[in-house]
Amino acid sequence: MSDVIHLSNDIGNCELNLNTDNKRIQLIDHDSVISNLPLMKLSSYFKQLGWEVGFYSEINPDAISVHVDNPSLIIRSSVFNKPLIKTNLSGTQIIDICSSTDFGIWLNDEIEHIRPDYSLYPKNDYSIGYTSRGCIRRCPFCVVPKKEGNPVRQWSDITEFHNTEHKKIILMDNNFFASPKWLENIKYIYINRLELCITQGIDARILTEEMCQWLGRIKKHIWNYTFTSHMLSTAWDLYEFKDQVVRGLTLLREHLSPANIMVYVLVSYNTTIEQDLDRVMTLHNLGYKPYVMVYNVSSGGGTPLTKALSAWCNNKQLLNSCTFVEYLKETDAKLVSQVEKPKVTLGKWF
Numbered sequence: 001m002s003d004v005i006h007l008s009n010d011i012g013n014c015e016l017n018l019n020t021d022n023k024r025i026q027l028i029d030h031d032s033v034i035s036n037l038p039l040m041k042l043s044s045y046f047k048q049l050g051w052e053v054g055f056y057s058e059i060n061p062d063a064i065s066v067h068v069d070n071p072s073l074i075i076r077s078s079v080f081n082k083p084l085i086k087t088n089l090s091g092t093q094i095i096d097i098c099s100s101t102d103f104g105i106w107l108n109d110e111i112e113h114i115r116p117d118y119s120l121y122p123k124n125d126y127s128i129g130y131t132s133r134g135c136i137r138r139c140p141f142c143v144v145p146k147k148e149g150n151p152v153r154q155w156s157d158i159t160e161f162h163n164t165e166h167k168k169i170i171l172m173d174n175n176f177f178a179s180p181k182w183l184e185n186i187k188y189i190y191i192n193r194l195e196l197c198i199t200q201g202i203d204a205r206i207l208t209e210e211m212c213q214w215l216g217r218i219k220k221h222i223w224n225y226t227f228t229s230h231m232l233s234t235a236w237d238l239y240e241f242k243d244q245v246v247r248g249l250t251l252l253r254e255h256l257s258p259a260n261i262m263v264y265v266l267v268s269y270n271t272t273i274e275q276d277l278d279r280v281m282t283l284h285n286l287g288y289k290p291y292v293m294v295y296n297v298s299s300g301g302g303t304p305l306t307k308a309l310s311a312w313c314n315n316k317q318l319l320n321s322c323t324f325v326e327y328l329k330e331t332d333a334k335l336v337s338q339v340e341k342p343k344v345t346l347g348k349w350f
């Protein structure tokens with residue numbers, strides 16, 4: 001164990017000096033809605049070093065609330081994409097660790113591979129971690145290849161972060177089935193009858209019969225991240241992968257009900273409205289739940305037409321009861337002329 005630890009994210013890095021007699025640290029979870037993984041690892045690490053560790057969350061009522069007096073170090077984690085900020089105030093080092101997600105922070109190996117301190121969130125009954133990092137793809141709109149690298153690499157065995165008292169597990173792998181150890185991981189989940197959430201979903205393009213069979217075996221144990229509904233997700237973001245996506249999803253629905261699978265459809269990025277509608281209707285006709293995501297909508301992205309597409313598609317009742325053109329006629333008729341008759345056949349939808 002060294003006197004200096006290094007923290008870094010995709011924007012910056014900093015060093016923490018642990019050479020002090022005042023071995024008190026305050027950890028603060030600014031805004032995580034689920035257990036904050038880096039803070040749980042830091043808590044374990046500092047407790048191993050013999051430090052007094054305080055922890056509280058500014059928003060999460062499931063967290064403990066322990067304040068330490070006069071800490072020499074304060075580490076606060078928030079989810080927004082900012083540099084690491086280090087401030088020194090009256091002998092206290094204050095570090096803000098921020099990344100595009102709380103999980104984007106890179107920790108020293110000795111901290112990264114420590115078992116998280118789940119006691120910080122006593123009401124959360126799940127374990128959480130990565131079995132792999134990176135992704136085999138380079139989707140141009142995605143930060144993962146830049147931040148985590150390409151291709152996928154093995155990161156941790158599940159046993160490294162699974163608390164055996166937990167029957168639930170959240171895996172944050174970016175491309176679970178691209179992991180070199182996907183089979184070992186899914187067998188572990190199956191044998192231990194764990195309730196599973198794969199937060200980033202799966203990549204339909206690489207699905208094999210064997211992968212689908214394994215998903216079928218654990219289908220009753222697959223959940224969304226709140227463990228409130230049986231839901232797995234995947235995406236069809238780039239139109240040119242149509243053949244691979246349709247092949248994978250056709251295979252998958254032999255083993256899992258497509259009604260329990262959300263397929264994200266990115267629009268207003270590089271596709272035409274005809275391609276958007278083709279994706280939505282192809283997925284709908286296969287029995288899947290298409291969910292239109294407008295690119296950069298929170299920063300002003302999207303057009304009135306793609307926003308209308310999202311409003312129509314993401315409302316199951318509307319999707320099942322009327323065509324997109326019928327919906328436009330009722331809501332914003334001037335947009336109808338922008339929906340040209342597509343070259344592909346979309347059945348009754350036009």
Ligand code: SF4
Pocket residue numbers: 135136137138139142143144145174175203
């Ligand atoms: S497959 Fe997903 S994680 Fe991988 S680069 Fe594409 S969007 Fe990112």
